[in-house]
Amino acid sequence: MKTLMKGNEAIGEAAILAGCRYFFGYPITPQTELPEYLARRLPEVNGVFLQAESEVAAINMVYGAAGAGARVMTSSSGPGISLKQEGISYIAAAELPCVIVDIMRGGPGLGGIQPSQSDYFQATRGGGHGDYRLIVLAPASVQEMADLTGLAFELADRYRNPVLLLGDGVLGQMMEPVSFNPLPAGETVKPWATTGCRGRERNVVNTLYLNPEELEAVNHRLQEKYRLIEARECRAETYCTQDAEIVVVAFGIAARIAKAAVDGARAEGVRAGLVRPVTLWPFPYRMLAGVLKRAKAALVVEMNAGQMLEDVRLAAEGCVPVSFYGRTGGMLPGSRAVLEQIRLLGGKKYGHYVRPA
């Protein structure tokens, strides 16, 4: 059965279905419907909703709850996610599983409340201090907001790593039909959780290593885990890429807009295709490189000034020219404008037109 729901609310329901019973958050537009939904729903399933005094406190409550073995979530938008970075670094260091939802709005600073993708760097490069990575999932529909929320909890537990669900104001606010797929039952066993040391040695959740050799060993262990995640968890959607000469690369809502432009180009006889990374970290470099090898040009479309663009260039390794079209500040790229960019590439014998980012 399908229900018409806002993206933010779909995340909330999917989290409950994934066994999440604890939410600590703070209001900020455009994600507030998520805490509002959970404030109503969590008590119905004997869960805990707590509105924290700040995003800083909320993420530290997540640290405590995750360390105690619970499936736990928090959510925010750019300015609040910035505040959470301290806690996220500690959570990554302590290898605690949790899900963080970031419904992006325009920045920098207080910016605006309209949709944006300008926190790609913050999401995929760590965000806080130290060498760490978050698993970053980028949905492109309300259905995917729900599906990836379930996946986020699975991956968080599997790798003992924080997972960031990276949406934007459009996805959070818009309503679409969504169905909730039941998840395989079964609690993850967490023998490391601090639950009181009855019948076992005491557990310590810690991120301090004053001995540099010990801290380097911790870093090596983390990096090994990240390589494993890179090898196993890359996800991307491809559309009309089999014979594509112009490959559009976009994530989230921008990918849906780009898809319409690809259809438009195909109708004009231009062999365009789309690659939509679903995991922004790990970024699907290898898969994208395979598609780009067969292409003549790539066009990156984002709602920022060119952030994923850097990853696409890394994937292209200079084998195809990579151009960029983006809107910022809460403005959306129109599919006609994207189509115009594809035409420009097609009309200039592909490779010769590279618009500086």
Place this chain on the structure above:
Amino acid sequence: MATMFARPEALTANPFHYCPGCTHGVIHRLVAEVIDELGIRENTVAVASVGCSVLAYNYFNVDVQQAAHGRAPAVATGIKRVLPDRVVFTYQGDGDLASIGTAEIVHAAARGEKITVIFVNNANYGMTGGQLAPTTLPGQVTTTSPSGRDVTRAGYPIRMVEMLATLDGPAYLARASVHNPAQVVKAKKMLRRAFEVQMQGLGFALVEVLSSCPTNWGLKPVEALRWLEKNMLPYYPTGEFKCLQQAV
């Protein structure tokens, strides 16, 4: 031969790193004795903070989470909400609790979070080498108030217990000192009460313990205890400020 004195079970065998004459060791022991006497060692989760007492996770023989600077009450909140039948306590210094963690402690107290907070006040940042803390006394010399705390520039010390006593959430608020044996005995009673309050589900409990810092105060251990008595006690009076006997 009868054992007259031994390490409490709630302390590990790890030797303390604290400076000679520092009273953290005394306070650690009191907390451990209370945990043993209440029989809650295997049912307790501690939260260590940032500062000299960060290494508390090496010393308390219970499950421990180490928190970011000032965030221990938020971390403890997360733990307690997941495990409401466990005993959760934080152990924080004055820089951690009264400066960078002011928001977290005030709101944990306001929510009546059922946790116990041990707040060790030695009137300076010990771990980083003796800088001005929110609790540094007027005129007190620190490395960042080299001419003494000038209240016209650095403001006035905060009396945390009195401030928290204006809230409805706390069930138990007290200030103790450990500068002589009689005070140590009183401090232990207060610490015990702060744990009992949580076990009875009455609400938030905090005990501030005035503590000496001979190294950063530049005093010998005995002189430091005298300095504490002479200078800190008048500004930070000991006693119980709030003592709920039953749930309201």
